[in-house]
Amino acid sequence: MKRITYTLVMAVFALAIIGASVAAAEDESAWYEGSLKAGTTWTAQGRLHADESGSKGGLEYNALVGKRWTGVFGGDINAEKDGWAINFDGLYRDVNDQDYEGMLSLKRVVVYKADYSRLYHRLGHDSLSNLEAHVFSGSGSAAGQSPRSGTDPVTGITYDTGGANTIGTASVYHTDLDPTNQYAISRQLFNHSVDFHIPQIPELGISFHHRYEQRAGDKQAMTNSKCRACHIVSDTQQIKEINNDYGPDVNLRIGTMAFSYSYRHREFNVDNEDMEMLYNRTRNGTVEDFQNRVQYNDRTGELPYSRVPENRRDKHNAKFRWDVSEHTTLNAYYLYSSNENISTRGAYDALTGNYDDTLRLKDNTFGGKITTHVTHGLTINIFGKYQALDNSDVFVEKEELENEGGADDGLTLAEAYVAHGADPAEVEEYLELESERVSGYDSNNFKIGLSAAWRVLRNLKLNGEYEFTKENRDHYAHHHVPESTKEHLFKFGADYHFSHSLKFALDTKFAFIDDAYRLNDATCTPDGSYGEYGSKGDLDDYYDIERAYGPAIYDKRTADRSNRPDQIYEVKFKTYWNAMSMLNANFHVKYRYSKNGEIDGRDWNNNFLMTGLNIMANPIRNLTISGGYTYMYDSYDSQYCIAIYDG
Amino acid sequence: MDYYSEAHSIVANIAYQILPNWSITTDFNWTIGRGDIDKLDFDSMYPTGDAKLDAYTMTSAGQNTLQPYLYDVAYINGIDKYSNLDYQQIDFSISTNYMFDNGIGLGLNYYFTHFDDDDPYVYGDEDNTAQFLMGFVTYSF
Numbered sequence: 001m002k003r004i005t006y007t008l009v010m011a012v013f014a015l016a017i018i019g020a021s022v023a024a025a026e027d028e029s030a031w032y033e034g035s036l037k038a039g040t041t042w043t044a045q046g047r048l049h050a051d052e053s054g055s056k057g058g059l060e061y062n063a064l065v066g067k068r069w070t071g072v073f074g075g076d077i078n079a080e081k082d083g084w085a086i087n088f089d090g091l092y093r094d095v096n097d098q099d100y101e102g103m104l105s106l107k108r109v110v111v112y113k114a115d116y117s118r119l120y121h122r123l124g125h126d127s128l129s130n131l132e133a134h135v136f137s138g139s140g141s142a143a144g145q146s147p148r149s150g151t152d153p154v155t156g157i158t159y160d161t162g163g164a165n166t167i168g169t170a171s172v173y174h175t176d177l178d179p180t181n182q183y184a185i186s187r188q189l190f191n192h193s194v195d196f197h198i199p200q201i202p203e204l205g206i207s208f209h210h211r212y213e214q215r216a217g218d219k220q221a222m223t224n225s226k227c228r229a230c231h232i233v234s235d236t237q238q239i240k241e242i243n244n245d246y247g248p249d250v251n252l253r254i255g256t257m258a259f260s261y262s263y264r265h266r267e268f269n270v271d272n273e274d275m276e277m278l279y280n281r282t283r284n285g286t287v288e289d290f291q292n293r294v295q296y297n298d299r300t301g302e303l304p305y306s307r308v309p310e311n312r313r314d315k316h317n318a319k320f321r322w323d324v325s326e327h328t329t330l331n332a333y334y335l336y337s338s339n340e341n342i343s344t345r346g347a348y349d350a351l352t353g354n355y356d357d358t359l360r361l362k363d364n365t366f367g368g369k370i371t372t373h374v375t376h377g378l379t380i381n382i383f384g385k386y387q388a389l390d391n392s393d394v395f396v397e398k399e400e401l402e403n404e405g406g407a408d409d410g411l412t413l414a415e416a417y418v419a420h421g422a423d424p425a426e427v428e429e430y431l432e433l434e435s436e437r438v439s440g441y442d443s444n445n446f447k448i449g450l451s452a453a454w455r456v457l458r459n460l461k462l463n464g465e466y467e468f469t470k471e472n473r474d475h476y477a478h479h480h481v482p483e484s485t486k487e488h489l490f491k492f493g494a495d496y497h498f499s500h501s502l503k504f505a506l507d508t509k510f511a512f513i514d515d516a517y518r519l520n521d522a523t524c525t526p527d528g529s530y531g532e533y534g535s536k537g538d539l540d541d542y543y544d545i546e547r548a549y550g551p552a553i554y555d556k557r558t559a560d561r562s563n564r565p566d567q568i569y570e571v572k573f574k575t576y577w578n579a580m581s582m583l584n585a586n587f588h589v590k591y592r593y594s595k596n597g598e599i600d601g602r603d604w605n606n607n608f609l610m611t612g613l614n615i616m617a618n619p620i621r622n623l624t625i626s627g628g629y630t631y632m633y634d635s636y637d638s639q640y641c642i643a644i645y646d647g
Numbered sequence: 648m649d650y651y652s653e654a655h656s657i658v659a660n661i662a663y664q665i666l667p668n669w670s671i672t673t674d675f676n677w678t679i680g681r682g683d684i685d686k687l688d689f690d691s692m693y694p695t696g697d698a699k700l701d702a703y704t705m706t707s708a709g710q711n712t713l714q715p716y717l718y719d720v721a722y723i724n725g726i727d728k729y730s731n732l733d734y735q736q737i738d739f740s741i742s743t744n745y746m747f748d749n750g751i752g753l754g755l756n757y758y759f760t761h762f763d764d765d766d767p768y769v770y771g772d773e774d775n776t777a778q779f780l781m782g783f784v785t786y787s788f
Contacts, residue, residue: 032788039754039783045776057762057773058736064779072783124770130729622664628657635651640687640723 034077034088041070041093056122063096063120070094083107096120096186109199114192123183123219128174131232174232181236185217205251209264213243221306225279225297233277237306240271256323266313270343276302292403292413296351299401304352309343332368339363350397361441362390377455384448391439398433420543430550440481442474451491459497466490471517480522482515501578511568516596518562524641526559526600559601563638565594582618587611602639609633652682652732668746675739682732689723733766734773744785752785 043064059065074091084107090100101115190212197205221237224230247264279297296303315337322330341359348355367385374380400412408416417427449467456462467489476483493507525531545551570592578584588611595605612630619625659675742756757780764773 035752035785035787037754037783037785039781041779041781044778056770057734057764057775058738058760059762059775059777062777065777072781126769127771130726130769624662625660627659630656631654632656633651633653635649637649640648640689 031081032077032079034079035075037072037074037091039072041072043067043070056124060122061119062122063094065122067094094120109197111195111197112192113195114190116188116190119187119189121185121187123185125179125181125183125220126222126234128176128232128234131172131174131230172230172232174234177233177235181218181220183218183220183236185215185219185239188212188214188216203253205249207249209245209247209249211243211245214240215242216240221275223275223277223305225277231280235275237275238273239308241308242269242271243267244269258321260319262315262317264313264315266311266315268311268313270308270310272306272308274304275306276304278302290403292401292408292411292416294401295398296401299404307343307352309341309353312340312342314338327374328370328372330368330370333366335363335365337363348397350399355394355396357392359392359394361392361439364388364390367447379453381451382449383451385446387445389441389443389445391441393439394437396434396437417543417545420541422543422545426545430545430548438475438478440473440475440479443471444474445469445471449489461495463493463495464491480520481517482520484515485517486514488512503576505572505574507572509568509570511565513564513566513568516562516564516566516598518560518564518596518599520560521557522559522561523557524559524601528559528601528639528641531558532556559641560599561601561604561639562596562599563604563636564596565604565606566596566598568592568594583615585613585615587613601641602637604639605637607633607635648687649685650683650730651685652680654681655679668748669744671741671743673739673741675737677735677737679735680732682730684727684730687724687727729768731766731768734762734764736763737761746785746787750787752787754781754783754785756781 041064043066045059045065064070070093072091072093076087076089078087079085085105086103088100088102090098090102092098096118097120098116098118100117102113104112191210193207193209195205195207217239218236219239220234222232222234224232244267245264247262249260249262251260252258279300291297291299315335317333317335319333320331324330339361341353343352344354344357344359346352346354346356353359365385365387367383369381369383371379371381400414402410402412403416408419411419414427414431417431418424447467447469449465451463451465453461453463467487469487469489471485473479473481473483488511490510491508493505496504496506498504541547570590572588572590574586574588576584576586590608590610592608593605595603597603610630610632612628614626614628616624616626655678657675657677660673662670662672664670738758738760740756740758742754744752744754746752757778759778760776762773762775767773
């Protein structure tokens, strides 16, 4: 591929030179102009440690690292004659660092535009070093307690409980199957479009657009198997993901009205390496009949991981504009989009997400805006929007494993609970996972608002806006979220020109939200304590239903938490100073404070500040000096409450 | 739990047209980034309050010797260190172009980047220094 690209680029340059020379010989008048560029790049890199293969600080998108000498080729040409025009501009620095764009116009009736770029993105290699949580290490830890006693199904290494391979009791450990690989993705983007303008119908414009994006390379794929210890495994996965977007645009203007329609079809196709992993077998530990407490392990055989679903999207966008009078304009739009996960069409498989049907999210949105100039200095906008989101429901099935051996040989977990005397109704309530899952996306949302801009004085302009938004969620009870969220948004601002050389702009925003999105009964208790959290019931009875996750954890969560604000206060200030013809400066600052005090426990809040100063000077002719400083600060205050439960 | 991140960025640019056919441009960019999780303070669930107890202490205390300690929330206090972000990056470039009367031009670009990672974590120490020197000839027609 590299050689083909190199050859292609050189051929283009050769043809351009020949073409230019021939044309120049035929006609000395310059109906064309352009340039060619050729050179080389020398690269030197230091302080890259041998054991840090993922090191990429500052060079995340640089394709030249590790290559001492590379060629540089580029050029541009602009030609126009007899209504025909052609433009081309391109630069080749490396097979993974290329940019080209061009245009061909046939008397402006047909205009073809295209651009191609290729970008290299170095990904990090997670050392997984944060995934080693050992209580004990080295030999001599208590026999039988290490989850790594036995043979690791991934590496084949046999760990014992007192020898050299004993690493101790771990709650988390890892295996990196390709620890030295350097991961990177090469992204190619190709856009092209063709516009048609029929001279006899100047009001009509038709165009067709195509966008092709490919991401290919290696990435670090990870999976997690359990139990009792979490075992994180990573390996190299070759990926190739392609996005194809295409569709037409139509624009038509009739008198005071203008229509536009756009359709885009997207196919996202995946040709990634299929990753599979043999998961750890459940360790028996202190409970002999433990096999039925997991959904899959090494008895299930190798299982897939790191799968990316393919999808398809159709998007229709229609817009209408009507200049009702000299002072009033009406805008309206309608949007319909359908996103389908087409990887779910296969035979039912709860692990991969296939369930013999298509998962589809549909979005119907329409809205409009009326703008009227009441007086020369006063403009009023009235706007509104309605959106309906509809997502597929999914019925989730669960394959239940049976115990192998022991007193409950051949029983599923639910069957074993009942066999040990548990109430079948409670077993059904807490252990039955098969159900119809309704989507949290399903909702009806609308927005209405009014804004005004008023030029009070020649050098003073005021503006204000009020906006009301309401989200209504269809399945709020199922998802333990508020039924609806109402937001009142106020904006006020002013532009003041003190003089031609000194200008100020102040903008403020206040939002007050009723029932901001939150998760009810999300964690711990309202006072932040554990309460009855993690109650273990009878420690000697492994079939005490009170020890199950439902009653011990989920039912004990009574505090509502959120990371969305119910109040937002924001202020922005900008000033522009043109001190003299050779010196100008601008200063900007933005501060936002948002909080949520409606939730239980500690309030959630966020402080954000960004400020900066830019100066540009021309002290002498032909010399431009510019400089700037920007500072950003962003802080969050939240609360954690961790579920404690051991198997 | 608090989390903050901050960044300072200083940029400077000088462009000088020395002669009608000779120009020089230089760019400088210095960025400092910091971030940290703070006030992550879970008490140990177990009697001594020390989540790093060894097996022998626990055996003498007569507790379940191993299993509960795998899930002590006090271990989570350690993740505040994982969040630490502290780096600075300096980029400097200078380029010059000279055009001869016959449409032939010469160009020279130099680019220097230095990345200093003072708190490595997931992706290892990302310290880096690199230099690039590009020379090229242009022909305008």
